[in-house]
Amino acid sequence: MIENIKIPEKWAAEIAQNISGGMRTNFYISTQTLFPFIEEGRVTCQRFPGGSYFFVEGEKQIDLYFFLEKEKKLQRLPDFPKPVVLEQVAMEKADVSPTAEEWQAIGFQPYLKRRRLFLSAKNAPVEQREILFGNETDLPEIIDLMQESFEPYTSALPDAETLRKDLREGRVIVAKENGILLGFLRFGREKKVSVLWQIAVPKVGQGKGVGSALVRDWLALERAEVTKFQLWVREDNPSAWRMYEKQGFLPDGRMAPVMIKKKGL
Amino acid sequence: MEALMRILTELRPDVDFEGNKELVDGGELDSFDIVSLVGELCEEYDIEIGADDIVPENFNSVEAIWNLVQKLQED
Numbered sequence: 617m618i619e620n621i622k623i624p625e626k627w628a629a630e631i632a633q634n635i636s637g638g639m640r641t642n643f644y645i646s647t648q649t650l651f652p653f654i655e656e657g658r659v660t661c662q663r664f665p666g667g668s669y670f671f672v673e674g675e676k677q678i679d680l681y682f683f684l685e686k687e688k689k690l691q692r693l694p695d696f697p698k699p700v701v702l703e704q705v706a707m708e709k710a711d712v713s714p715t716a717e718e719w720q721a722i723g724f725q726p727y728l729k730r731r732r733l734f735l736s737a738k739n740a741p742v743e744q745r746e747i748l749f750g751n752e753t754d755l756p757e758i759i760d761l762m763q764e765s766f767e768p769y770t771s772a773l774p775d776a777e778t779l780r781k782d783l784r785e786g787r788v789i790v791a792k793e794n795g796i797l798l799g800f801l802r803f804g805r806e807k808k809v810s811v812l813w814q815i816a817v818p819k820v821g822q823g824k825g826v827g828s829a830l831v832r833d834w835l836a837l838e839r840a841e842v843t844k845f846q847l848w849v850r851e852d853n854p855s856a857w858r859m860y861e862k863q864g865f866l867p868d869g870r871m872a873p874v875m876i877k878k879k880g881l
Numbered sequence: 882m883e884a885l886m887r888i889l890t891e892l893r894p895d896v897d898f899e900g901n902k903e904l905v906d907g908g909e910l911d912s913f914d915i916v917s918l919v920g921e922l923c924e925e926y927d928i929e930i931g932a933d934d935i936v937p938e939n940f941n942s943v944e945a946i947w948n949l950v951q952k953l954q955e956d
Contacts, residue, residue: 625932632932638920644912647932705913809908843907868895870913 618694621659621670624651634683639667640713642704643681664691677701677769690714692722693877700877701727701769708869716875724875728767730848732870733860737810737842740835740864747833750788750800755780757797758788765816770874772813774802789833791817791826801830803838810838812847827856831863848872885947888921898943905937915940922946928953 621627628647635641650672653659658673666688670681680702684690693700702724706712708731716726750758755776762773774782782788782802791798798821802814812834817826835845847865849856889898896909904910910918918940919930928950939949 628932632919632930632935635916635919635935636923636929636931638924641916644916646912806911807906807908808903846908 617662618671619661619663620657621654621661624654627654627659631683634668637685639683639685641681641683642702643670643683644705662691662694667691669693671696671700673698679703684714690718690722695879697879699769699879700724702875702877703770703872704875705870705872708867708871712873716873719875722877724877727874727876728770729851729871729873731851732846732848732868732872733865734868735835735845735863735865737839737844740839740845741832742839743832743836745833745836747837748790748792749786750783750790752780752783754788754790754797754800755783758783758790758800761797761800761816761818762814764818766814769876774813789830789837791821791830793821796820798824799826799830801834803834805842806846808841808843810834810842810845812845828859828863831859835863882947884925885922885943885950888918888925889943889946892917892921902942904942905940910940918946922950926950926954 624647631643631647635643650659653672660671660673662669662671667682667684667690669691672679672681676698678696678698678700680693680700682690682702702719704712716724720726758779759776762771766773779788779802782804787803789801789803791800797818799815799817801812803810803812805811812831815827815830817830838845845865846868847860849860886898889896892914893910896904898904901907901909905915915935919935923929930949930953934949934953939945
C-alpha cells in the first residue's frame with residue numbers, strides 16, 4: 617500500500633531509526649533537503665516486512681530510496697506512470713547491496729555508472745586566468761545545451777531560476793568565440809568543497825580544448841577558497857576521464873551505479 | 882575510543898582524523914560516510930542515534946563523535 621508522507625519530523629525520525637539499525641540504504645541526502653517535497657505532496661512510501669521504499673516524484677522520473685534489513689529481499693514496486701530511478705552510491709571496493717541482479721529481478725535495468733574524482737586544492741595549479749562569466753542573456757542557450765548534453769534523470773540539472781541565480785552570482789563560467797557559446801561550466805560549493813555540477817561543450821566548440829580551459833578557469837577561480845575540488849564522471853565517457861586526469865584529478869573510491877525501471881516493466 | 886578510531890580509519894583510510902575539527906564542515910566526511918558511520922557506531926556501542934543527533938556538530942571531530950557515543954550510552 618502506498619502512503620503519503622505528511623509529517624516531516626516523524627519521517628526524519630523513522631529514517632534515523634532505520635540508519636541506526638544498520639539497514640541497507642541509498643538514502644544519503646539530508647531529510648531537510650526533502651522536507652519541501654513533503655509539503656508539496658511529492659513523497660510517498662511503501663512499507664513491507666524488513667524494509668521500505670520512499671518515492672520522490674520529479675518532473676520526469678520518480679527517485680527511489682530504500683531501506684532494507686540484512687538478509688531481506690526486495691519487493692516488487694507498484695506501477696508508476698513515470699520511470700523509477702535508483703542511484704546507489706557505494707565504495708568501489710565494497711559490494712553494492714542489494715546487487716544489480718537483485719534489482720533486475722524486480723524489473724530494473726542497468727542505466728549508467730559514475731565515479732567520483734577529486735583534486736586537493738593545494739595540488740591545483742596556481743595560475744592567473746582571464747575568466748569569462750556567463751550572464752543572464754546566456755540562459756536560454758545554456759538550457760538548450762544542457763538538455764542536449766545530459767541524460768534527463770540523474771544529471772541534477774538546475775531549473776531556470778536556479779541557473780539564473782548561478783549566472784548572476786558568478787557560478788557559471790563560459791567560453792565564447794565571436795559571441796558564440798563554445799561551452800559552459802557550472803559549479804557550486806558543498807561546505808569547503810567546490811563541486812563541478814555540469815560542463816558541456818557543443819559541437820562547434822569541440823576539439824579546441826574548451827573543456828580543459830573551462831576546468832582550469834574553475835580551479836583558478838576557486839583554489840584559494842576551498843579544500844578540494846570534486847566531480848562525478850560517467851564511466852562511459854573516457855575522453856572526459858582523460859581530460860580530468862590530465863588536470864590532476866584522481867578517483868576517490870566512490871561510485872554510483874544507476875538503475876532504471878521503465879514504465880510497465 | 883580505540884574501536885571508534887578503527888571504525889573511522891576503516892571507513893576513510895585517506896582522512897587524517899587526528900586534530901581535525903571540521904570533518905563534516907570541511908567536506909572530509911560526506912552524507913554517505915555519516916550514514917555508514919551511524920550504522921557502525923550503533924552496532925558497536927549498542928546505541929540508537931536519533932534524527933536530532935545526526936547533525937554536523939556531532940561528527941566534526943573524533944572528540945565530538947566520542948562525546949555523542951558517551952551521551953547516548955548514558956541515556
